[in-house]
Amino acid sequence: MIYHLFQLLKEYDIPGQGLMNYLSFRAFLASATAMLFSLLVGKKIIALLQRKQIGETVRDLGLQGQIEKKGTPTMGGVIIILSILTAVLLFCDLTNVYVLLLLLSTLWCGALGFTDDYIKVFKHNKEGMSEHGKLLAQILLGLVIGLTVWTSDDIVVREKVAIPEEEVKSTKTTIPFVKDHEFDYKWLSPLKGKWNWYTKWMIYVLMIVFVITACSNGTNLTDGLDGLAAGTSAIVGVVIGVLAWLGGNLIDSDYLNIMYIPGSGEIAIFMSAFVGALIGFLWYNSYPAQVFMGDTGSLTIGGIIGVSAVLIRKELLLPLLCGIFLMESLSVLMQRTYFRWTKRKTGEGARIWSMTPLHHHYQDKKQVPGKVLISKPVPPHHEAKIVARFWIVGILLAVATLALLKVR
Numbered sequence: 001m002i003y004h005l006f007q008l009l010k011e012y013d014i015p016g017q018g019l020m021n022y023l024s025f026r027a028f029l030a031s032a033t034a035m036l037f038s039l040l041v042g043k044k045i046i047a048l049l050q051r052k053q054i055g056e057t058v059r060d061l062g063l064q065g066q067i068e069k070k071g072t073p074t075m076g077g078v079i080i081i082l083s084i085l086t087a088v089l090l091f092c093d094l095t096n097v098y099v100l101l102l103l104l105s106t107l108w109c110g111a112l113g114f115t116d117d118y119i120k121v122f123k124h125n126k127e128g129m130s131e132h133g134k135l136l137a138q139i140l141l142g143l144v145i146g147l148t149v150w151t152s153d154d155i156v157v158r159e160k161v162a163i164p165e166e167e168v169k170s171t172k173t174t175i176p177f178v179k180d181h182e183f184d185y186k187w188l189s190p191l192k193g194k195w196n197w198y199t200k201w202m203i204y205v206l207m208i209v210f211v212i213t214a215c216s217n218g219t220n221l222t223d224g225l226d227g228l229a230a231g232t233s234a235i236v237g238v239v240i241g242v243l244a245w246l247g248g249n250l251i252d253s254d255y256l257n258i259m260y261i262p263g264s265g266e267i268a269i270f271m272s273a274f275v276g277a278l279i280g281f282l283w284y285n286s287y288p289a290q291v292f293m294g295d296t297g298s299l300t301i302g303g304i305i306g307v308s309a310v311l312i313r314k315e316l317l318l319p320l321l322c323g324i325f326l327m328e329s330l331s332v333l334m335q336r337t338y339f340r341w342t343k344r345k346t347g348e349g350a351r352i353w354s355m356t357p358l359h360h361h362y363q364d365k366k367q368v369p370g371k372v373l374i375s376k377p378v379p380p381h382h383e384a385k386i387v388a389r390f391w392i393v394g395i396l397l398a399v400a401t402l403a404l405l406k407v408r
Contacts (some may be wrong), residue, residue, distance in 0.1 A: 002090045023245065026091045027269045031276035034087035038280025042079045046284060046291045049073035054121050072289055075117045076281065077297020080230075081110045083277035084304075088270055096266040097154040098311050101145055102304060109216060109303030112137045113295035120295075128295065138216050138303075142209030145307055149208065150201050157313070158260040167262060171204045173313040174258060176320075176404040181258050183316065211315045212306035218325030219302030221332060221357045225383045226289040227282055228359060228390055232324050233301045234278040235394045239321055239401055240305065241271030244312045246405075256405050264312050274304055287384045321401040324394050331358040342371075362386050 006020040116128040175183040186200035223229035248265030284290040343349035350371040353361040
């Protein structure tokens with residue numbers, strides 16, 4: 001709103017007014033605003049959650065320091081969402097299609113996570129929403145984003161920066177290790193001619209649905225230790241913001257030989273607010289946590305990461321950038337698959353790790369029945385150490401992702 005106010009008053013030549021035209025200045029203001037809002041309002045929201053007795057229910061799974069978390073306020077993701085929305089509404093261009101899609105994703109995933117937490121806390125159902133219900137809502141969001149990318153005239157790319165006339169609808173995306181950094185989903189289409197145009201877009205939309213759903217669930221699984229999901233997501237958010245900045249800038253995209261996406265620079269401002277909100281939330285969520293984000297926060301964070309990556313055409317970099325989320329998700333999938341397979345073969349299920357998601361394997365302190373392929377550390381690691389090491393891995397993956405821009 002401040003951005004639009006300055007645009008309306010630009011004919012009056014107010015001192016410093018031109019600063020609002022710089023993405024860097026607005027990104028700084030958005031990040032600072034979200035961080036301060038999270039710090040200042042977060043304390044009041046935590047007090048409100050405590051008064052309403054909205055606390056975490058804990059089952060004793062034999063994890064170090066787990067029982068001490070009982071009663072800690074949850075649904076703190078509301079702090080993150082409000083901080084992001086406040087900063088974005090103040091400093092982003094609200095007519096930009098990318099900003100509108102990210103706002104929709106934030107509210108959509110926030111409502112989904114809030115519903116899940118509400119069922120857990122107030123209906124006393126530890127399972128929350130059904131897996132099918134959450135999956136359906138995530139798929140619907142993916143379809144909305146995918147179909148908008150397909151049909152909107154405002155979502156285009158300029159394949160050759162030097163030729164302005166070549167702003168086109170495209171199914172191309174960024175891929176590392178090749179000369180032009182581009183992969184076109186039409187190469188996966190089994191059809192040619194006129195039908196190729198339809199099938200390539202359907203393949204692209206399905207890929208968008210998969211990415212958004214996977215990111216949202218991956219972040220949800222990672223949220224299990226104080227500060228783990230928030231800190232790791234902030235690292236990812238910084239990289240996506242940098243990539244959005246580069247892809248939305250004519251000079252930088254030309255220099256790096258990556259596709260120029262007009263208008264996508266606004267995503268950098270959104271991601272600045274995203275990172276600021278997470279850092280402010282970490283003030284209260286770092287060990288020992290005063291509040292948990294709950295599904296209200298984790299599903300929202302994952303949705304924002306997935307949608308923003310799709311919009312800047314960097315979704316194929318996510319397996320590296322979001323390697324922490326990927327391994328957390330794969331650990332659960334591999335554990336379930338291996339357990340069922342060994343139970344059918346031998347009658348007694350075996351495990352790969354003592355417990356999943358992966359971070360709990362390093363925290364587990366009780367004896368697990370049956371065979372475990374990968375021994376857990378003895379004694380178990382303190383969760384603060386696990387979180388710090390996961391952050392370090394996340395930083396290394398972030399640096400590697402940015403370095404791939406020059407590896408071809």
